[in-house]
Amino acid sequence: MIVDLHNHTPLCNHAEGEIDAYVQEAIKNKTKIFGISDHAPMDFDPEYRMRFDQMQEYEQKVLNVKRKYADKIEILLGYEVDYLKGHMDERVLNADVDYLIGSVHFIEGWGFDNPEFIGKYEEQDIDEIWQKYFDTIEAMANSKLFDIVGHLDLIKVFKFMPRGNINEMAKNALVAIKNADMVLELNVAGYRKPVAEPYPSKTLLKQAFELGIPITFASDAHKPEQVSLFNDEITELAKSIGYTECAFFRKRKREFISLAL
Ligand SMILES: [Zn+2]
Numbered sequence: 280m281i282v283d284l285h286n287h288t289p290l291c292n293h294a295e296g297e298i299d300a301y302v303q304e305a306i307k308n309k310t311k312i313f314g315i316s317d318h319a320p321m322d323f324d325p326e327y328r329m330r331f332d333q334m335q336e337y338e339q340k341v342l343n344v345k346r347k348y349a350d351k352i353e354i355l356l357g358y359e360v361d362y363l364k365g366h367m368d369e370r371v372l373n374a375d376v377d378y379l380i381g382s383v384h385f386i387e388g389w390g391f392d393n394p395e396f397i398g399k400y401e402e403q404d405i406d407e408i409w410q411k412y413f414d415t416i417e418a419m420a421n422s423k424l425f426d427i428v429g430h431l432d433l434i435k436v437f438k439f440m441p442r443g444n445i446n447e448m449a450k451n452a453l454v455a456i457k458n459a460d461m462v463l464e465l466n467v468a469g470y471r472k473p474v475a476e477p478y479p480s481k482t483l484l485k486q487a488f489e490l491g492i493p494i495t496f497a498s499d500a501h502k503p504e505q506v507s508l509f510n511d512e513i514t515e516l517a518k519s520i521g522y523t524e525c526a527f528f529r530k531r532k533r534e535f536i537s538l539a540l
């Protein structure tokens with residue numbers, strides 16, 4: 280991937296491999312701009328993320344590889360932050376980073392992408408679940424706290440699909456994303472999950488393009504060997520819809536790079 284802004288480290292307790300190995304994989308795949316954005320600390324669901332007292336260690340580790348590989352690749356520092364009311368912390372929101380990814384992993388406290396809690400999908404109307412999910416994405420965009428929307432349609436992860444029209448369900452969320460001037464990531468993690476396609480789907484990506492929402496790319500790697508997987512598929516997808524450039528952030532300031540490079 281030319282730009283790849285969503286990658287994890289073992290500090291989140293559910294990724295493996297040293298940061299160096301992720302970076303070397305990105306260099307091998309000719310990535311120009313590689314962002315590390317591990318799960319930010321939070322006082323909810325703490326076992327799947329670093330602790331607050333590890334933030335400095337994390338940031339230092341990323342800045343170390345940034346220096347070490349400066350002549351081969353540009354490394355950026357970010358966090359993937361959960362949009363969860365009452366649990367977002369100033370220490371994360373005000374961190375001195377290049378960008379923040381805003382992600383929704385919880386609907387009313389339910390970790391809907393965790394296989395442990397998959398039974399909950401049977402307890403509620405599937406269309407209501409989807410609408411609640413996109414309403415939460417809309418609230419996340421309206422908070423204007425983040426630069427990038429993480430995996431826009433993660434709610435499809437286990438392939439419990441709604442009866443209703445997904446473009447209709449996502450419409451207000453996408454308009455809010457546009458109004459907040461956020462960037463959408465094309466995240467390949469979905470290829471590794473039961474749904475077996477990227478986040479977002481082609482039809483949602485088309486809708487985003489028509490609204491003028493910029494994109495970036497994301498391996499969402501939790502292992503070094505996942506870096507840049509499915510690059511050809513998502514680059515092709517982006518181009519087929521009409522995208523010609525890709526966004527990234529330095530110190531929370533947005534810049535673009537051509538997809539023709
Ligand atoms: Zn993760």
Ligand SMILES: [Zn+2]
Nearest residue numbers: 359382429430
């Ligand atoms: Zn995520």
